[in-house]
Amino acid sequence: KAGVTQTPRYLIKTRGQQVTLSCSPISGHRSVSWYQQTPGQGLQFLFEYFSETQRNKGNFPGRFSGRQFSNSRSEMNVSTLELGDSALYLCASSWSGNEQFFGPGTRLTVL
Amino acid sequence: GENVEQHPSTLSVQEGDSAVIKCTYSDSASNYFPWYKQELGKGPQLIIDIRSNVGEKKDQRIAVTLNKTAKHFSLHITETQPEDSAVYFCAASPSYQKVTFGIGTKLQVIP
Numbered sequence: 001k002a003g004v005t006q007t008p009r010y011l012i013k014t015r016g017q018q019v020t021l022s023c024s025p026i027s028g029h030r031s032v033s034w035y036q037q038t039p040g041q042g043l044q045f046l047f048e049y050f051s052e053t054q055r056n057k058g059n060f061p062g063r064f065s066g067r068q069f070s071n072s073r074s075e076m077n078v079s080t081l082e083l084g085d086s087a088l089y090l091c092a093s094s095w096s097g098n099e100q101f102f103g104p105g106t107r108l109t110v111l
Numbered sequence: 112g113e114n115v116e117q118h119p120s121t122l123s124v125q126e127g128d129s130a131v132i133k134c135t136y137s138d139s140a141s142n143y144f145p146w147y148k149q150e151l152g153k154g155p156q157l158i159i160d161i162r163s164n165v166g167e168k169k170d171q172r173i174a175v176t177l178n179k180t181a182k183h184f185s186l187h188i189t190e191t192q193p194e195d196s197a198v199y200f201c202a203a204s205p206s207y208q209k210v211t212f213g214i215g216t217k218l219q220v221i222p
Contacts, residue, residue, distance in 0.1 A: 004154070033210070043155070043200060043212040056209045090154050099145070100210065102154030 002027065004093050004103035012109045018079040021106045025072050025093030031055075032074040033100060034066060037088040049074055050096070078108075086110045113138040115203050117213025125221050130188045132216045134201035137182065141203040144177060144184045145210070149198045158199075159186070191220045 005024045013019050025032050033056075034046040045058040049068035066076040072093075078085055086109050092100035114137040124130050136144075142163040147155035161168045161175045161184065168175050172191075177184040184203075188195055201213040 035212075042214045045210065048209070092154075099157060099160065102147075102156065104152070104154045 004091055004101055006089075006091050006103040006106050008106060009104065010107045010109075012111065013081050014111050015081055015083060017081050018077060019081060019108060020075055020077050021089055021091075021108075023074045023076075023091030023093075023103060025074070025091075026101055029093035029095050029101075030072055031094040031096060032068055032072065033092045033094070034074070034076050035090040035092065036060070037090055037105070038086075043090070046076065081110045083110050113141060113203055113205060113209075113211040115201060115211050115213045117201050117216060119216060120214065121217045121219070123219045123221060124191050126191060126193060128191055130191055130195070130218055130220075132186045132199055132201065132218075134184050134186075134203075134213050135182055136184070136203040136211075138203065138205050139179075139182070140205035143204040143210075144175070145202050145204075146173075146175060146186050147200045147202065147212075149200065149215075151197075155200060188218075191218075193220050193222050196220045 007022045031050045033048040035043045037043050048056040052068045063079045068074045088105040090105045092102045094100045117134045145160035148158045149155040159173050159175050161177050172189045174187045198215045198217050200215050202210045204210040
């Protein structure tokens with residue numbers, strides 16, 4: 001069974017730009033969660049989608065948004081990038097319960 | 112919301128010794144406690160989890176204990192090996208997909 005895939009793996013952007021990250025969950029998984037990982041803050045929950053609906057949301061500004069498609073693939077978007085947005089963005093998929101399987105992440109660098 | 116504290120932040124042990132990582136949580140509604148291992152350049156990988164109706168769970172060299180009264184849970188790794196070197200995260204979840212992570216423990220196993 002293929003694992004969670006994330007594209008791109010690495011991304012370099014400049015302040016003010018916007019970025020879209022993609023996540024393909026494990027086949028059959030309907031829930032996709034997004035996390036931001038930084039050395040100082042650890043893993044912080046961004047949001048979770050289930051059957052194309054946002055079910056949970058963390059404490060991030062509105063510049064961070066996401067969506068989920070009918071095939072469970074998910075995208076997250078960050079607009080008006082700031083230097084502090086530099087991080088590893090992780091996607092995790094789950095069938096419906098708590099057990100989450102993480103992808104390798106997208107390393108975003110904002111210059 | 113949930114708050115998870117994790118200790119220690121770094122841990123060095125000799126190969127063959129045991130390693131213990133401890134976490135506390137704040138939300139008494141939390142009922143799912145996973146542990147993840149993250150190796151360099153990879154996403155976190157679920158290694159063991161425990162639910163609130165169980166006090167202890169073991170899987171080969173790894174065991175997790177849970178004390179709901181004290182809101183403590185711990186990870187025990189016995190007979191450590193160099194390949195156990197990684198960052199370990201504890202987490203707590205009161206509801207589907209809303210998972211709060213600890214800050215992480217960097218474990219180094221010295222050959």
